[in-house]
Every structure is written in C-alpha cells, then in structure tokens.
Amino acid sequence: MTSSQQQLLPGTCRALLHRIAVAQAEGRAPSLVATVVRDGQAVWHGSRTSVDGHGPDEHVQYRIGSITKTFTAVLVLRLRDAGLLDLSDPLEKHLPGTGAGEVTIADLLAHTGGLAAESPAPWWERTPGSLRPELADVLGEQPLLHPVGRRFHYSNPGYTLLGALVERLHGAPWEDVLRREVLEPLGLERTSAQPQQPHAGGWAVHPWADALLPEPVQDLGIMAPAGQLWSTSGDLARFAVFLARGDDRVLSADTVREMRTPAAPAEPADVADGVSYGLGMQIQRRDGRLLVGHSGSLPGFLANLTISVEDDVAAVVLANCTSGPLLGAVGADLVRIVAEAEPRIPAPWQPLLEVDPAELELTGQWYWGTQAFALRLTADGAASLEPLSGLGRRSRFRANGDGTWTGLEGYYAGELLRAVRRLDGSVDHLDLGSFVFTRQPYDRTASVPGGVDPDGWRGLKQRP
Known part of the structure; x- marks a missing residue:
C-alpha cells in the first residue's frame, strides 16, 4: 500500500x-x-x-x-x-x-x-x-x-x-x-x-x-x-x-x-x-x-x-x-x-462466463404466496432473490454445485434454496427453507402446501 x-x-x-x-x-x-x-x-x-x-x-x-x-x-x-x-x-x-x-x-x-x-x-x-x-x-x-x-x-x-x-x-x-x-x-x-x-x-x-x-x-x-x-x-x-x-x-x-x-x-x-x-x-x-x-x-x-x-x-x-x-x-x-x-465508481458490468441452462430456467418472476420476487443470476456466480416492490426479504445466494444454493445474508442467511421438479423434469416450484415460490400467485399446477381452492381466484360477486 x-x-x-x-x-x-x-x-x-x-x-x-x-x-x-x-x-x-x-x-x-x-x-x-x-x-x-x-x-x-x-x-x-x-x-x-x-x-x-x-x-x-x-x-x-x-x-x-x-x-x-x-x-x-x-x-x-x-x-x-x-x-x-x-x-x-x-x-x-x-x-x-x-x-x-x-x-x-x-x-x-x-x-x-x-x-x-x-x-x-x-x-x-x-x-x-x-x-x-x-x-x-x-x-x-x-x-x-x-x-x-x-x-x-x-x-x-x-x-x-x-x-x-x-x-x-x-x-x-x-x-x-x-x-x-x-x-x-x-x-x-x-x-x-x-x-x-x-x-x-x-x-x-x-x-x-x-x-x-x-x-x-x-x-x-x-x-x-x-x-x-x-x-x-x-x-x-x-x-x-x-x-x-x-x-x-x-x-x-x-x-x-x-x-x-x-x-x-x-x-x-x-x-x-x-x-x-x-x-x-x-x-x-x-x-x-x-x-x-x-x-x-x-x-x-x-x-x-x-x-x-x-x-x-x-x-x-x-x-x-x-x-x-x-x-x-x-x-x-x-x-x-x-x-x-468522490463516490465509488462501480466495476464494469460483466456477463457470465458460462450459462447453465438449468440455472437460467430458474430466473425471472416468482411468487411467495401473493408477493412478487425476481430471481437473477450474476456474473460472480451468485444468485439474488429480491421483492419486485422493493419491500420484503431479500438475499444473495451462493451456488453449492449440486443444484442448490445457500443464502448469504438477511433472513435467508444459511437457508437452502432448491428447485423442486416434476417427474418430467419441469420446475414445479422453488423451496426456500420450506417456503414455496411459484410462477403464479398460488399456482394451482404447483405443489402448494395446504392446496389451492379448485375454483381459483374470484371477484366479490363470485362467492362460493
């Protein structure tokens, strides 16, 4: 120095x-x-x-x-x-x-x-x-x-x-x-x-x-x-x-x-x-x-x-x-x-050196119940899960090399993130410390604990 x-x-x-x-x-x-x-x-x-x-x-x-x-x-x-x-x-x-x-x-x-x-x-x-x-x-x-x-x-x-x-x-x-x-x-x-x-x-x-x-x-x-x-x-x-x-x-x-x-x-x-x-x-x-x-x-x-x-x-x-x-x-x-x-000048953005299709499939929008989140892959080999509204739990995750990810910070520090797949290999949901994240809010096609009402979402006049 x-x-x-x-x-x-x-x-x-x-x-x-x-x-x-x-x-x-x-x-x-x-x-x-x-x-x-x-x-x-x-x-x-x-x-x-x-x-x-x-x-x-x-x-x-x-x-x-x-x-x-x-x-x-x-x-x-x-x-x-x-x-x-x-x-x-x-x-x-x-x-x-x-x-x-x-x-x-x-x-x-x-x-x-x-x-x-x-x-x-x-x-x-x-x-x-x-x-x-x-x-x-x-x-x-x-x-x-x-x-x-x-x-x-x-x-x-x-x-x-x-x-x-x-x-x-x-x-x-x-x-x-x-x-x-x-x-x-x-x-x-x-x-x-x-x-x-x-x-x-x-x-x-x-x-x-x-x-x-x-x-x-x-x-x-x-x-x-x-x-x-x-x-x-x-x-x-x-x-x-x-x-x-x-x-x-x-x-x-x-x-x-x-x-x-x-x-x-x-x-x-x-x-x-x-x-x-x-x-x-x-x-x-x-x-x-x-x-x-x-x-x-x-x-x-x-x-x-x-x-x-x-x-x-x-x-x-x-x-x-x-x-x-x-x-x-x-x-x-x-x-x-x-x-x-003299604010810190960020490092130049860099793309991923390699793209794993199985990991890329997991990116995008997910829902924990009704709250929207986005999962992103970053050039340093990590993943981030952040609420789209700006409010709520967020964390970065380190890949474990076996298809799972470990949380690095916040509420999910140390917790395991994994993709749960159907028999045909498609992704059913993400499991994060037992919390289920689905592609749609309470997705009826996914394995949501407690189940999802078969009649789905409804308006005020559509009472059962």
Missing part, C-alpha cells in the same frame, strides 16, 4: 484537512494524525501538532488501546478456522480453572459473557501489569455480573481470557503469536507491544486550562490482549484493508465478514445510534452508512479505525491525549467526506 494524496481531488483533500484541524484545535489534542484508505490503498494522510517536537506522519507510533482487541479476535478466529476450537465451546474446555468456564468463546468475542467491564482495583490502565500476575487477579472473586449470553457488556477481562486461550493453544506468548500469524503476513512492521521510536508521548490536557500533564506508560501484563498495542496510521490503514477484504494468509474474506456481522444486541442506550458488536469489531449505522471497526483509549491516547465496506473507504485517526476530540465522529466524517465527494 502506498500513500498518494494526488489520488483524491484537491477539494476533497482540503475538506479532510479541515476536519482534522478542527478536531485537533477544538479537542485540544497535542497531536492528531489521520490516514484515509480507498480501493485498498492509502490515498490521503494528514496531521496537526503542537507538541513533541516533530510532525507526526504515518510512521509515528501511538498507543491504540482497545483496537488491540480486534487483533486478538483475529487470532482466536484463526484457531477456529484451523479446527482447534469451536466458537460454541465453553472456555473450560480449553482453559480450565478460570472461574468463568461456562462462558463460550463466542460470548467472550462478542462481550456477552456477563463478565465485569474492568478488573478489580487498582486502576489497571495506570498501574503495572505486575500487580495482576494471574487471571484470578484480573477476574476477581465474582467474575460474572450478568447472566451468560443474555446481554452485551463490554469486558476487558473477557479479552484477557481470550489472550490466555491463544497462549494455551499455541504454547507461546500472545505477542509472539500475534507477530508471527498476523503482523508479519500483513506487513505491519510498525505495530508492536512496546513503543518503538519515533512514537508520540501520552498527555493529559487540563480541562480548565491549556496545560499538559504527562501520562504514565504501563505494560499491561496479562491484560495486554485487551489493549497493549502501539501502531501507526499507516499500519492500521493496511489492517483496515484486511478487515474489509480478508487475506488468505491470515483470515478468509468469509471469516472477516463474520467478524463484521452483529453478534451482540445493542444496549438500550445505544439502540437509537444503531450500535452493535460483532466478533471483535464495533458496528454502527451513522447517517445511513454502515460503519465497522473499533475505537481505543488508554491514558494519554485515543484511537479510532472506521470502515465503510460498501463505499470501500476507511479512516484511521490517532491522538495523544487522554480525552478531547471525539475520534469516532472524526473517523466517520472522513469516510463520509470521501464517499460523498
């Missing part, structure tokens, strides 16, 4: 610079750096600074806090894809004796395990990890605050357990596994558990005066998988491309799509904002746009990674202050500026 500001129009670049300049000035951040990704490569970098004696660029490290959790989730899903665990497994199966063994791995990834948000005192982000040498020191005497699997409750101890799980199954430290299995394959050379020069210093900004206080930098010890990492806007831009597209050296496109799929319900306070959580990724609908990624904070640092997969645009924003600029809003605005000023 290369950085080339000329790939965006001058007006777009100025709008991006204006947005981060306002964020840095109004948020009183000692420094703020941002990178924007489009079509799989970095296309803009900007920064504003007043502290640290150097202008931050895409190679300067900042602490990224809980964005670390997304990296840890990647390691866990690699274990799942390798067949070493199942997400429905209770933790006790692989990591016994924690006191929270009934929680499943999926619960930990999605923060639905009922665990506490933080470890017992003292304040773990500002004290050495050596004060918490064992998992028991992270979980406390009563690890569970809520029933397992019932509600979303963000948990740093939960991701500490996932890090311990990674170490147990690999027989190696979390940091070493991360470097070998994720950082090196993706070329994230400036992402590390410990700061490497050049890096920003962490600052607290006085709420009522333009004064600074240096924040301590602590090694989080066994809680590192929840928030330890340092990275750069350049490296996180590369990571954003991976989270949007996948990379078979690390995780497939299907698995990263699974990470981006809501796995936890929104809290009541977040429902209005459309906020939910996947497997190690935050999900939000903002201004009609679906955004995924993660935020992060530790004393002295704020971080945000925001991706719009549909627009193929992502933004990374990093700052070195404990509080101040709302980086989630900044990241969303950077994505919106590019997506609206």
Whole structure:
C-alpha cells in the first residue's frame, strides 16, 4: 500500500484537512494524525501538532488501546478456522480453572459473557501489569455480573481470557503469536507491544486550562490482549484493508465478514445510534452508512479505525491525549467526506462466463404466496432473490454445485434454496427453507402446501 494524496481531488483533500484541524484545535489534542484508505490503498494522510517536537506522519507510533482487541479476535478466529476450537465451546474446555468456564468463546468475542467491564482495583490502565500476575487477579472473586449470553457488556477481562486461550493453544506468548500469524503476513512492521521510536508521548490536557500533564506508560501484563498495542496510521490503514477484504494468509474474506456481522444486541442506550458488536469489531449505522471497526483509549491516547465496506473507504485517526476530540465522529466524517465527494465508481458490468441452462430456467418472476420476487443470476456466480416492490426479504445466494444454493445474508442467511421438479423434469416450484415460490400467485399446477381452492381466484360477486 502506498500513500498518494494526488489520488483524491484537491477539494476533497482540503475538506479532510479541515476536519482534522478542527478536531485537533477544538479537542485540544497535542497531536492528531489521520490516514484515509480507498480501493485498498492509502490515498490521503494528514496531521496537526503542537507538541513533541516533530510532525507526526504515518510512521509515528501511538498507543491504540482497545483496537488491540480486534487483533486478538483475529487470532482466536484463526484457531477456529484451523479446527482447534469451536466458537460454541465453553472456555473450560480449553482453559480450565478460570472461574468463568461456562462462558463460550463466542460470548467472550462478542462481550456477552456477563463478565465485569474492568478488573478489580487498582486502576489497571495506570498501574503495572505486575500487580495482576494471574487471571484470578484480573477476574476477581465474582467474575460474572450478568447472566451468560443474555446481554452485551463490554469486558476487558473477557479479552484477557481470550489472550490466555491463544497462549494455551499455541504454547507461546500472545505477542509472539500475534507477530508471527498476523503482523508479519500483513506487513505491519510498525505495530508492536512496546513503543518503538519515533512514537508520540501520552498527555493529559487540563480541562480548565491549556496545560499538559504527562501520562504514565504501563505494560499491561496479562491484560495486554485487551489493549497493549502501539501502531501507526499507516499500519492500521493496511489492517483496515484486511478487515474489509480478508487475506488468505491470515483470515478468509468469509471469516472477516463474520467478524463484521452483529453478534451482540445493542444496549438500550445505544439502540437509537444503531450500535452493535460483532466478533471483535464495533458496528454502527451513522447517517445511513454502515460503519465497522473499533475505537481505543488508554491514558494519554485515543484511537479510532472506521470502515465503510460498501463505499470501500476507511479512516484511521490517532491522538495523544487522554480525552478531547471525539475520534469516532472524526473517523466517520472522513469516510463520509470521501464517499460523498468522490463516490465509488462501480466495476464494469460483466456477463457470465458460462450459462447453465438449468440455472437460467430458474430466473425471472416468482411468487411467495401473493408477493412478487425476481430471481437473477450474476456474473460472480451468485444468485439474488429480491421483492419486485422493493419491500420484503431479500438475499444473495451462493451456488453449492449440486443444484442448490445457500443464502448469504438477511433472513435467508444459511437457508437452502432448491428447485423442486416434476417427474418430467419441469420446475414445479422453488423451496426456500420450506417456503414455496411459484410462477403464479398460488399456482394451482404447483405443489402448494395446504392446496389451492379448485375454483381459483374470484371477484366479490363470485362467492362460493
């Protein structure tokens, strides 16, 4: 990935610079750096600074806090894809004796395990990890605050357990596994558990005066998988491309799509904002746009990674202050500026390479009861079923190679679509998860469950 500001129009670049300049000035951040990704490569970098004696660029490290959790989730899903665990497994199966063994791995990834948000005192982000040498020191005497699997409750101890799980199954430290299995394959050379020069210093900004206080930098010890990492806007831009597209050296496109799929319900306070959580990724609908990624904070640092997969645009924003600029809003605005000023140019339409007559026979109009749908074949080998009215259930389907199709999204995700044929080989109806689709509304010639009145459709005066 290369950085080339000329790939965006001058007006777009100025709008991006204006947005981060306002964020840095109004948020009183000692420094703020941002990178924007489009079509799989970095296309803009900007920064504003007043502290640290150097202008931050895409190679300067900042602490990224809980964005670390997304990296840890990647390691866990690699274990799942390798067949070493199942997400429905209770933790006790692989990591016994924690006191929270009934929680499943999926619960930990999605923060639905009922665990506490933080470890017992003292304040773990500002004290050495050596004060918490064992998992028991992270979980406390009563690890569970809520029933397992019932509600979303963000948990740093939960991701500490996932890090311990990674170490147990690999027989190696979390940091070493991360470097070998994720950082090196993706070329994230400036992402590390410990700061490497050049890096920003962490600052607290006085709420009522333009004064600074240096924040301590602590090694989080066994809680590192929840928030330890340092990275750069350049490296996180590369990571954003991976989270949007996948990379078979690390995780497939299907698995990263699974990470981006809501796995936890929104809290009541977040429902209005459309906020939910996947497997190690935050999900939000903002201004009609679906955004995924993660935020992060530790004393002295704020971080945000925001991706719009549909627009193929992502933004990374990093700052070195404990509080101040709302980086989630900044990241969303950077994505919106590019997506609206320079809308994604669709790929050229391409015809199918081959046409299967048996599949072509299934295209066209179908009825589920009285509702009209259209089945189409697309050049990528998939099929789509959409209501003609624009309202109702819709899905794309992947061919299974045996004449059946599996739903990829929405209500029909995972459901099987198949053509049911008569003895003479003609198509009687489509079966989709037991729902019958016919060529005419309640077609009398098709096998419709419950049957069809033999007198057919009638007007008001044609009562039986």
